[in-house]
Amino acid sequence: MMRPRLDAIRECLEGAVPGIMATCSADGMPNVAYLSQTEYVDGHHVALSWQFFNTTRRNILENPNARLIVTHPRTAERYRLQLRYLRTETAGPLFERMKARLAGIASHTGMSGVFRLLGSDIYRVVDVERVPGPALAPPPPRASLLAALRSTAARIACCRELDTLLTETLASLETHFDIRHTMVLLLDGSATRLYTIASRGYEHSGVGSEIPLGQGVIGVAAREATPIRIGYMTLEYAYGRAIRAATEESGLADALETEIPLPGLAESRSQLAVPIRACGRLLGVLYVESPQELRFGYDDEDALVALAGQLGAAMLSLQQASELNEEAIAPEPQARPVDGSPLVVRHYAEDDSIFLDDDYLIKGVAGSIFWALVRDHAEAGRSTFSNRELRLDPRIRLPDVSDNLEARLILLRRRLNERDACVRLEKAGRGRLLLTTRRPLTLVEVGAGGPRPTPACG
């Protein structure tokens, strides 16, 4: 009988049925243990969670030979793997991936606070053998992931602007993958946090909300540049909770956007965060979730990693193309009449936050962009602006040349639209913006420590 390939049976390592492991001490005493977690590493390696200083641990350090039985979650087929212990990792992408998954498993099995990952033990798979016995027929496959990926890739390839690219990507995840709760977060120029640029499937878009690097599923995926996938609900990695914890314990709290609630399912049972990378650097995270347990498997992860690769490359090339194609000069359109009571625009210099009357709008780089635009509008009567001049504007302090101005403008435009603000930003040709306002503007600059409006309801 042909030996099964490890990658062909990796679903068995998902742990729906716990793995069983046999080890042997140096003096020849066999030992058997149930495993709460097994992880596919690559076609020739698996990783097992080291959680306790127990007999298994002692044995593999004395005698690296082990045997493992894993069970297919749907067919009940069993496979016996012969393993050889290689090393233990206590930090890094694999460790973080397993730590996050273990938190989900612990919470699912009532073992939160008991299960704690001390290390990822990496084993070479010497042999894989099918244990003789009956098998159930596998259920019919869901829609082909490759076909879904192909359709999505075709739609992405047609996008000429970042805004459309993001919208099309999330729409494709729903149409072709049947994944209904999705978001894209981009890395802030300071590289300490991510901000939500687009979302789909939530009551509130949460555009502009922030997550610190290293917090929750999304933050860990970004920090470690590795996909993080959890199949059960877990408080430990619930990002709302992670944000609160971070806010309480660190100085980063001041810098974090907490006035815009994060989108997200209250009872998320499956989460998958995939880093978006291009040209060797991290651009952001593609995040999907589901109220259903074990919704995302290895194959879904593979598909989204491939998708995130194309998304990253497209984002970068659109950014570069928009910088090349920007038109510098544009004729001012006829000013539109405005009436009604003035809208008070407050700018707080300490964090560039903007309030329209008493409503919080945005802060940070997007806030400084908005402030520059409305000042030029009020003081010089300007309504059209080019991306190029914004990029060079010393008032806007883009934190990094790599910071995506286009993304900040999308963020700003979406926030204005969502707030149904009297001021709007519209696209006016390639690399140009048109500021429109329905009411006259009164600008108020507030110095450090100035009083802030109490947050409005909702």
Added chain:
Amino acid sequence: MSDPSSSVSGALIDAELAAFLATAGVSISVGSRNAGHLPNLTRAVGCRIADDRSRVSVFVVAEQSRELLDDIRANRHVAVVFSEPHSHRTVQLKGGDALIESLAAGDRQIIARYRDAFTAELGALGYSGLFVQTLIDSSAGELVALSFTPNAAFSQTPGPKAGAPLGGA
């Protein structure tokens, strides 16, 4: 029984533990090792405890356990773990005198009762009956009993007390 080891085993396995091993819906796994200390393992499909609790027998499908049975014939060392999924209660027994025997009268009834108990246990956790019965199906192959005198018993319930010896051993 005149074997002096029987009183030791009786102390290791009290009546409550015997009931847990032989009648609860526990997952049962058996480990061995060969002359080169390469371990092997298989899943068992039921357990019988002697009336005086001195000997433990677990039933395995021979076709699924060839190397393990070879190991036991060669050196008689065995480790068996019983784990109850819903409570995580886990007990490991070790033995150094294991023998491979034919099924005794009544063993098939024990195996049928085990199948029902394990199916009910996993059913409560969301596994389908068909899935569980496929996992522990023993209808096709030859079944044998692995019998041994436990010389050590350990609690392996996850947590700080994992690995502690049982029964005042």
